[in-house]
Amino acid sequence: MASVTIRELKKAYGTTQVMHGVDLDINDGEFVVFVGPSGCGKSTLLRMIAGLEEITDGTVAIGDSVVNDVAPSKRGVAMVFQTYALYPHMTVYKNMSFGLKQAKTPADEIDRRVKAAAEVLQITDYLSRSPRNLSGGQRQRVAIGRAIVRDPEVFLFDEPLSNLDAGLRVQTRLEIARLHERLGSTMIYVTHDQVEAMTLADKIVVLRDGRVEQVGSPIHLYEQPDNTFVAQFIGSPKMNFFEGSDIVGNASTDITGIRPEHLRETDAANAMVSGKLELIEQLGEYALVHLTTSSGAEFIAKMEHPPSVGKGDTLHFNASQQLIHKFDKQSGQRRT
Amino acid sequence: MAIVARSSKFSRIMWPTVAWIVALIFFFPIFWMVFTSFKTDADAVKPEFLFSFKPTLENYFNMTENYDYWRFAANSVITSSFATILALVVGVPAAYAMAFNPSRHTKDILVWMLSTKMLPAAAVLYPMTFLTKNMLGIYDTHFLVIVVLCLINLPIVIWMLFTYFKEIPKEIIEAGKMDGVDTWGEIKDILIPLAWGGVASTALLCFIFCWNEAYWTVRLTTTEAATLSKLIEGNRAPEGLFFGRLSAVSTAAVGPIIVLGWFCQKQLVQGLTFGAVK
Numbered sequence: 001m002a003s004v005t006i007r008e009l010k011k012a013y014g015t016t017q018v019m020h021g022v023d024l025d026i027n028d029g030e031f032v033v034f035v036g037p038s039g040c041g042k043s044t045l046l047r048m049i050a051g052l053e054e055i056t057d058g059t060v061a062i063g064d065s066v067v068n069d070v071a072p073s074k075r076g077v078a079m080v081f082q083t084y085a086l087y088p089h090m091t092v093y094k095n096m097s098f099g100l101k102q103a104k105t106p107a108d109e110i111d112r113r114v115k116a117a118a119e120v121l122q123i124t125d126y127l128s129r130s131p132r133n134l135s136g137g138q139r140q141r142v143a144i145g146r147a148i149v150r151d152p153e154v155f156l157f158d159e160p161l162s163n164l165d166a167g168l169r170v171q172t173r174l175e176i177a178r179l180h181e182r183l184g185s186t187m188i189y190v191t192h193d194q195v196e197a198m199t200l201a202d203k204i205v206v207l208r209d210g211r212v213e214q215v216g217s218p219i220h221l222y223e224q225p226d227n228t229f230v231a232q233f234i235g236s237p238k239m240n241f242f243e244g245s246d247i248v249g250n251a252s253t254d255i256t257g258i259r260p261e262h263l264r265e266t267d268a269a270n271a272m273v274s275g276k277l278e279l280i281e282q283l284g285e286y287a288l289v290h291l292t293t294s295s296g297a298e299f300i301a302k303m304e305h306p307p308s309v310g311k312g313d314t315l316h317f318n319a320s321q322q323l324i325h326k327f328d329k330q331s332g333q334r335r336t
Numbered sequence: 337m338a339i340v341a342r343s344s345k346f347s348r349i350m351w352p353t354v355a356w357i358v359a360l361i362f363f364f365p366i367f368w369m370v371f372t373s374f375k376t377d378a379d380a381v382k383p384e385f386l387f388s389f390k391p392t393l394e395n396y397f398n399m400t401e402n403y404d405y406w407r408f409a410a411n412s413v414i415t416s417s418f419a420t421i422l423a424l425v426v427g428v429p430a431a432y433a434m435a436f437n438p439s440r441h442t443k444d445i446l447v448w449m450l451s452t453k454m455l456p457a458a459a460v461l462y463p464m465t466f467l468t469k470n471m472l473g474i475y476d477t478h479f480l481v482i483v484v485l486c487l488i489n490l491p492i493v494i495w496m497l498f499t500y501f502k503e504i505p506k507e508i509i510e511a512g513k514m515d516g517v518d519t520w521g522e523i524k525d526i527l528i529p530l531a532w533g534g535v536a537s538t539a540l541l542c543f544i545f546c547w548n549e550a551y552w553t554v555r556l557t558t559t560e561a562a563t564l565s566k567l568i569e570g571n572r573a574p575e576g577l578f579f580g581r582l583s584a585v586s587t588a589a590v591g592p593i594i595v596l597g598w599f600c601q602k603q604l605v606q607g608l609t610f611g612a613v614k
Contacts, residue, residue: 073513083505150515
């Protein structure tokens with residue numbers, strides 16, 4: 001187990017700079033999720049920690065030592081790839097033991113570790129199969145097994161669930177959470193899915209355009225987003241923004257943010273914001289009600305019971321003061 | 337429906353017929369050559385004897401006893417094999433580097449390599465002969481033939497290998513890096529096993545090209561390193577055409593490669609369509 005310390009990390013391809021000086025502290029045993037839209041640099045950052053991408057400037061330290069010039073296999077990290085990246089010509093057993101063999105681990109030790117990892121991941125029955133005879137979920141477990149047997153200080157996951165179907169994704173997500181609990185290792189996980197980020201992370205790092213937008217616990221990011229980008233990225237459906245006179249008590253230099261789940265239906269007299277009903281998405285447990293304000297801005301309200309009014313009718317909402325977010329219109333930064 | 341049925345019945349008969357006719361036209365010279373090789377030189381020039389003749393093995397005995405067929409054949413085997421091995425030894429790392437660590441210039445290098453095939457061989461005949469004969473003293477050696485055969489096939493070898501290697505997901509090589517294999521290990525334990533079909537068909541094609549090469553093997557050898565191409569060339573006697581003899585030599589020269597191709601055709605087709613069917 002080890003901490004990871006990143007200082008002033010930069011990456012450039014030729015003259016194109018893609019990481020603009022990232023600083024990050026990942027504590028020993030922490031589960032950290034890098035999240036952001038595609039092209040934000042989250043995978044690049046992970047690959048720089050892994051040693052698969054050269055570092056243009058700055059340092060990556062694992063434990064106490066800077067690993068900038070250390071080979072990937074000597075960094076004490078193991079990676080699980082999005083595409084699993086299993087060796088198709090080797091059996092599951094060989095896939096899992098390949099790294100240990102390269103490290104000249106004694107055969108009985110290899111055998112013990114592979115079998116122990118297979119036990120944990122419930123893939124003991126597949127050890128002699130080749131990857132092509134496994135389902136996507138089984139392959140992903142083998143990929144995780146390949147990482148576990150190396151007993152790394154830091155686990156790196158690069159969008160490990162994005163090739164799985166929805167049901168399997170939830171199941172594997174749980175398994176990864178359990179694995180973290182069981183092993184207690186430092187884990188760094190890249191995803192573009194904020195649900196994965198919220199459910200797995202001790203700490204979320206939100207990235208945009210090669211810069212860190214905010215670092216914090218999932219609930220902190222949900223309750224206290226630093227800016228409009230984080231506010232809309234964390235939480236689903238995303239936060240509603242109101243400008244100008246669409247909402248009561250909004251200064252002209254401000255944006256007011258209210259999450260759909262925090263809007264409460266009320267009467268016209270108590271309304272903060274009103275909108276014309278456009279569409280209702282009935283999801284059983286709740287309904288997502290799409291509305292437009294008088295200025296034409298769209299917003300969503302999450303309601304337990306769908307309103308009994310027709311399309312084009314006006315609905316009124318308010319929200320409790322502590323659930324209202326204020327951002328500077330120009331910079332997008334949170335007003336304290 | 338009736339029209340469709342009739343036309344499909346017609347095409348069921350017509351297309352195979354056309355295919356057979358075309359195939360026979362293409363095959364005819366080989367067929368003629370094999371027949372002629374079993375005729376005496378006198379019979380060989382009479383067209384009416386195409387089928388009606390008394391078969392003789394005289395040409396073949398003559399070839400092995402008087403023309404030293406086995407020495408030429410051995411030279412062909414030696415030079416083609418070693419040239420193929422050398423081309424792979426150079427080509428695999430080159431294609432590996434370009435497929436997995438491409439630079440801004442990789443495309444240019446690939447095109448440049450292919451462009452060397454566009455130069456007419458005749459343009460460098462004089463410098464090649466002069467340099468190898470008068471300056472380096474390696475004219476008519478196995479070494480020279482192997483190097484030349486390797487070099488003229490290297491662009492094709494690298495291009496083919498590059499295409500196969502490109503098919504391998506980069507993550508698998510990266511997984512190897514995470515597992516701690518060195519560059520040689522990546523090639524030996526991951527790349528070659530994964531691209532085995534491609535490497536094999538590249539090797540096979542390179543071997544066939546080396547075996548069939550005639551321009552340089554005829555001009556850069558006399559006796560020591562002369563291959564079967566040279567033997568055929570040598571039997572093209574100026575004082576008259578000994579078709580029987582020439583046909584026997586030619587049949588014995590192309591025979592081994594046709595047999596090799598026949599046995600490896602599954603591998604060859606699989607390798608050549610690797611990208612398409614995957």
